[in-house]
Amino acid sequence: EVQLLESGGGLVQPGGSLRLSCAASGSTFSSSAMSWVRQAPGTGLEWVSAISDNGGSTYYTDSVKGRFTIFRDNSKNTLYLQMNSLRAEDTAVYYCAKGIFAEGAAYWGQGTLVTVSS
Amino acid sequence: QSALTQPASVSGSPGQSITISCTGTNSDVGGYDYVSWYQQYPGKAPKLVISEVSNRPSGVSNRFSGSKSGNTASLTISGLQAEDEADYYCCSYTSRRTYVFGTGTKVTVL
Numbered sequence: 001e002v003q004l005l006e007s008g009g010g011l012v013q014p015g016g017s018l019r020l021s022c023a024a025s026g027s028t029f030s031s032s033a034m035s036w037v038r039q040a041p042g043t044g045l046e047w048v049s050a051i052s053d054n055g056g057s058t059y060y061t062d063s064v065k066g067r068f069t070i071f072r073d074n075s076k077n078t079l080y081l082q083m084n085s086l087r088a089e090d091t092a093v094y095y096c097a098k099g100i101f102a103e104g105a106a107y108w109g110q111g112t113l114v115t116v117s118s
Numbered sequence: 119q120s121a122l123t124q125p126a127s128v129s130g131s132p133g134q135s136i137t138i139s140c141t142g143t144n145s146d147v148g149g150y151d152y153v154s155w156y157q158q159y160p161g162k163a164p165k166l167v168i169s170e171v172s173n174r175p176s177g178v179s180n181r182f183s184g185s186k187s188g189n190t191a192s193l194t195i196s197g198l199q200a201e202d203e204a205d206y207y208c209c210s211y212t213s214r215r216t217y218v219f220g221t222g223t224k225v226t227v228l
Contacts (some may be wrong), residue, residue: 035217037164043166044121045156045207047217052189059215062119095163100151103209104169 002026002107004096009112014114016086022079022096022109030054033100036081038092039111040083048094049081050101063089086116122208123148129226133194137222140208143187146218148189152211155184155193155223157204164207168193195225203227 008020022034035050049070050059058070069082079096093113098104123141129181130136140147147153153171158166166175168184173193181196191210195202208220 028177037219044222045158045209045219047209047219050217059179061216101154101209102150102170104154104166104173104185105164105177106164106166106175 001087002098004098005106006094006096006109006112008113009094011115011117012086013118014087014116017084017093018086018114020081020094020112024077024098029077032098034072034079035097035101035105036070037095040092088116090114091116119199119212119218122210122218124208124220124223125222127226129228130198131182131228132198134198135194136198138193139204140191140220142210143189145190145213146210149213153186153191154209156207156209159204198227200227
């Protein structure tokens with residue numbers, strides 16, 4: 001069974017940085033595209049970023065372009081999201097999801113909370 | 119990229135059928151058969167209930183069905199049950215090679 005476990009969330013000041021990790025179990029990580037999705041408190045879901053199976057292609061929503069970087073280490077079965085220049089509006093629970101998002105993400109982590117506040 | 123439009127709430131009695139709409143544009147919902155639907159309980163991760171407009175993943179009840187016409191996709195829940203009370207989100211691939219979620223719909227079982 002596929003399991004995804006996010007970590008790295010916490011409280012950070014505006015303008016600060018944080019790196020999220022998503023550790024995946026199972027042997028199919030290196031052949032799977034991965035995504036990050038976030039949900040601000042009391043609001044809906046927002047797709048943030050995606051990466052191809054080999055890391056060669058990356059995609060971002062406009063609001064995080066130039067500030068966030070998605071990357072992966074297939075030898076460690078781990079997905080990352082490096083978040084720089086954080087803003088209050090980046091406050092959210094961040095989920096990682098496995099698979100080509102266009103085909104539907106069947107596996108999600110439990111989420112990690114990022115709070116950007118002074 | 120603006121969120122896809124969903125009704126804020128839909129309700130129904132047990133056993134009834136309800137339909138949730140998801141309206142986008144030619145650049146997302148109308149342009150691709152890559153619309154999925156997610157169910158989310160409070161404090162929990164989303165769960166995929168429909169992929170690629172109308173495909174139901176293994177393990178998802180056959181009471182859930184999806185369709186699309188033009189720029190509007192729809193999720194129908196038939197034989198409504200108390201356990202169906204949750205938030206539902208549509209999601210579409212876009213022409214910018216990104217994804218956009220819907221505004222979300224709260225389903226209430228009366």
